[in-house]
Amino acid sequence: MNLSEERSRQKLLEIIGLLELTDKNRELAEQYLAEQEGTRELLSEAEPQDFSGLSKETRDKCLEYKNYCLKRNRKEEFERFVRFAVAVGGSTAYYVLVAYGWRNVNTILEYLTREQAAAIRAEGIAWNVYGIKDAPGGLEQKNPQVLQDAMELCYHKSDNAKSLLAAVSLYYAKPEKPAAAGLKALFAGNKREQSTLQKTIQYLESNQIASIGNLFTGSVPSDEDMKKIISFVKSGSVEQPFPQEIVRILQGRQTSDYLMTLLAGEAFLAIGHSQQCVAFLRLAIAMDAEQKRATVLDICLHIGGQAWFFQHIEPLEEYLPMPKEDYVVWCLKNCKYGSPVKRVVKDHPEVVRQLIAKVSSEEYQHLLAMAKDMNPMLYRELVSTGSGEFRMKLAQELTARYGKEQMKAIQYLLGEAELETLYPYVKEWRGGWDYDTKKYQKIQALKK
Numbered sequence: 001m002n003l004s005e006e007r008s009r010q011k012l013l014e015i016i017g018l019l020e021l022t023d024k025n026r027e028l029a030e031q032y033l034a035e036q037e038g039t040r041e042l043l044s045e046a047e048p049q050d051f052s053g054l055s056k057e058t059r060d061k062c063l064e065y066k067n068y069c070l071k072r073n074r075k076e077e078f079e080r081f082v083r084f085a086v087a088v089g090g091s092t093a094y095y096v097l098v099a100y101g102w103r104n105v106n107t108i109l110e111y112l113t114r115e116q117a118a119a120i121r122a123e124g125i126a127w128n129v130y131g132i133k134d135a136p137g138g139l140e141q142k143n144p145q146v147l148q149d150a151m152e153l154c155y156h157k158s159d160n161a162k163s164l165l166a167a168v169s170l171y172y173a174k175p176e177k178p179a180a181a182g183l184k185a186l187f188a189g190n191k192r193e194q195s196t197l198q199k200t201i202q203y204l205e206s207n208q209i210a211s212i213g214n215l216f217t218g219s220v221p222s223d224e225d226m227k228k229i230i231s232f233v234k235s236g237s238v239e240q241p242f243p244q245e246i247v248r249i250l251q252g253r254q255t256s257d258y259l260m261t262l263l264a265g266e267a268f269l270a271i272g273h274s275q276q277c278v279a280f281l282r283l284a285i286a287m288d289a290e291q292k293r294a295t296v297l298d299i300c301l302h303i304g305g306q307a308w309f310f311q312h313i314e315p316l317e318e319y320l321p322m323p324k325e326d327y328v329v330w331c332l333k334n335c336k337y338g339s340p341v342k343r344v345v346k347d348h349p350e351v352v353r354q355l356i357a358k359v360s361s362e363e364y365q366h367l368l369a370m371a372k373d374m375n376p377m378l379y380r381e382l383v384s385t386g387s388g389e390f391r392m393k394l395a396q397e398l399t400a401r402y403g404k405e406q407m408k409a410i411q412y413l414l415g416e417a418e419l420e421t422l423y424p425y426v427k428e429w430r431g432g433w434d435y436d437t438k439k440y441q442k443i444q445a446l447k448k
Contacts, residue, residue: 008069008072008074008077009033009077011065011068011077012033012065012077012080012081013033015061015062015065015081016029016033016081016084018054018058018061018062019049019051019054019058019062019085019088019096020049020054020058021049021088022047022049024047025046025047025049025088028042028043028045028046028047029084032080032084033080033084040083043083043084043087044087046084046087046088047088048088048089048090048155049088049089049092049155050089050092050155050156050157051085051088051089051092051093051094051095051096051155052092052095052123052156052157053157054095054096058096059095059096059099062085062096062097063096063097063099065081066078066081066097066107069081070107079111082097082108082111082112083111085097086111086112086116086120089155090116090119090153090154090155091119091120091122091123091150091153091154091155091156091161091162092123092155092156093116093120094120094123094124095123097120098120098124101124102120102121102123102124102125102128102131102138103138105117105120105121105124114141114143114146114150115146115149115150115152115153116150116153117140117141118139118140118141118146118147118150118165119150119151119153119154119161119165121138121139121140121141122139122150122154122161122162122164122165123154123156123161125138125139125161125164126160126161126163126164126262127160129257129258129261132164132261132262132265132299132303133261133265133299133302133303134302134303135164135167135168135265135269135303136168136171136172136269136303136304139165139168142172143172144169144170144172144173144197145169145193145196147165147166147168147169147172148165148166148169148196148197148200150165151165151166151169151200151203159207160262162203162207163203163204163207163262163263163266164262164266166200166203166204166207166266166270167204167265167266167267167269167270168269169200170197170200170201170204170269170270170272170273170274171269171270171304171308173197173273175272175273197273201270201273201274204266204270204274204277205274205276205277208233208263208266208267208276208277208280209230209233209234211259211263212226212229212230212233212283213226214256214259215255215256215259215260215263215287216253216254216255216256217254217255217256218253218254219252219253219254221249221253225249228245228246228249229246229249229283232246232279232283233276233279233280233283234276234279235279237275237279238275238278238279238282238315238316238318238319239318239319240319241319242282242286242319242320242321246283246286246321247286247321250286250287250290251290252290253287253290254291255287255288255290255291257293257295260284260287260288260295260296260299261295261298261299263280263284264280264281264284264295264296264299264300265299265300265303267280267281267284268281268299268300268303268304268308268309268312269303269304271312272312278315278316281296281300281316282316282319282320282321283321284296285297285316285320285321285322286321286322288322289321289322289323289326294330297327297330297334298334300312300313301334301335306335306338309335309338310335310338310339310340313340314339314340314343317340317343324344324348324351325351325354325355325358327340328340328341328344328351328352328355329355329358329359329363331344332359332363332366332367333363336363336366341366341367341370342370342374345367345370345371345374345375345378346374346375349375349377349378349381352367352371352378352382353381355367356382367382368382368383396410398413399413402425402429405425405428408421408422408425409422409425409429
């Protein structure tokens with residue numbers, strides 16, 4: 001061994017020494033690094049450890065070592081470090097090998113199994129709200145069995161990465177009808193698959209129940225009230241109105257936006273496999289409604305893609321624990337051409353009538369176009385009664401920046417005042433910067 005190799009080996013030993021290994025893993029590291037070939041079979045004896053608690057200084061030094069190896073092409077030492085860190089830390093090897101961005105897993109991909117890669121990516125995604133929104137794509141793994149096996153490599157003290165892997169595996173695993181499942185069970189080749197699928201569903205449901213208390217960031221409901229919430233989630237039916245008793249319990253309660261994103265997203269991915277997921281989503285939407293936010297609907301729209309959202313939101317719509325008008329307004333802003341808006345226009349014209357005063361002129365026109373196709377009677381009603389309201393909305397939007405004299409501009413646009421009445425204010429209105437793409441498009445549309 002030359003001097004350069006000896007220095008590189010010494011660096012590796014120093015980095016391994018920073019990992020706060022258990023006695024067993026320290027002995028294993030000495031033995032593994034002493035082997036000329038670094039026998040991989042030894043790594044199967046590693047004792048799982050959670051590297052997420054290592055100091056920032058230690059993590060940074062590990063990343064510095066990674067960069068040192070990559071720049072100097074010290075492939076053998078780097079490979080040994082990666083394989084050892086992953087064998088010991090499982091998913092939490094993310095913190096010493098990747099740390100910033102799950103997409104950077106590609107720099108160590110050649111040394112990982114499919115299961116290890118999925119577990120490490122999940123660790124990075126599960127703690128990032130933006131990553132959760134595209135979890136199935138971010139994991140870059142569609143095989144349910146690989147994802148379920150990766151769950152066993154999640155060593156973080158919190159189960160966020162593990163539960164995310166469970167949900168994504170169920171997203172890719174097609175739900176089976178009871179009769180089909182019974183028939184498949186006759187074949188030995190499917191027994192493990194069926195057993196693993198059921199265990200994954202049970203795990204995700206158990207994790208949901210255990211996490212409900214953690215959703216609350218302020219005052220937590222009493223033990224008795226928590227029992228009522230848990231009972232609803234375990235046995236709640238989507239075909240019944242949301243219990244007012246639960247609404248009472250949630251009043252004034254604050255909940256974690258991050259944890260809501262993670263748990264609701266997981267429930268929506270697994271919705272085809274579990275009625276409990278449906279009940280949990282209803283609870284989550286009620287929590288959101290209490291805080292006047294749309295975290296749950298937002299993650300449901302994004303995490304599985306728009307087609308998945310349109311396919312699976314319908315069973316929840318009839319008894320959503322939020323005003324239907326608020327739901328439609330959210331749909332108009334986020335997926336206005338989708339089936340949810342069409343269903344409301346067709347089946348709930350009374351909701352559309354109540355919405356007219358709340359929506360923008362653009363949204364009003366969209367509802368009108370939908371009604372023309374889906375509900376001709378409603379369309380004729382809106383045309384005959386709503387033209388004045390539409391003109392008022394449009395005038396208000398076009399003059400939104402005109403301050404206290406806005407009403408004079410509105411009166412002019414509606415034909416209720418002469419142009420001369422605006423002269424005293426023109427200089428003031430010209431002084432501000434008011435480039436708004438949507439407003440410009442509306443003005444151009446009026447010219448046609």
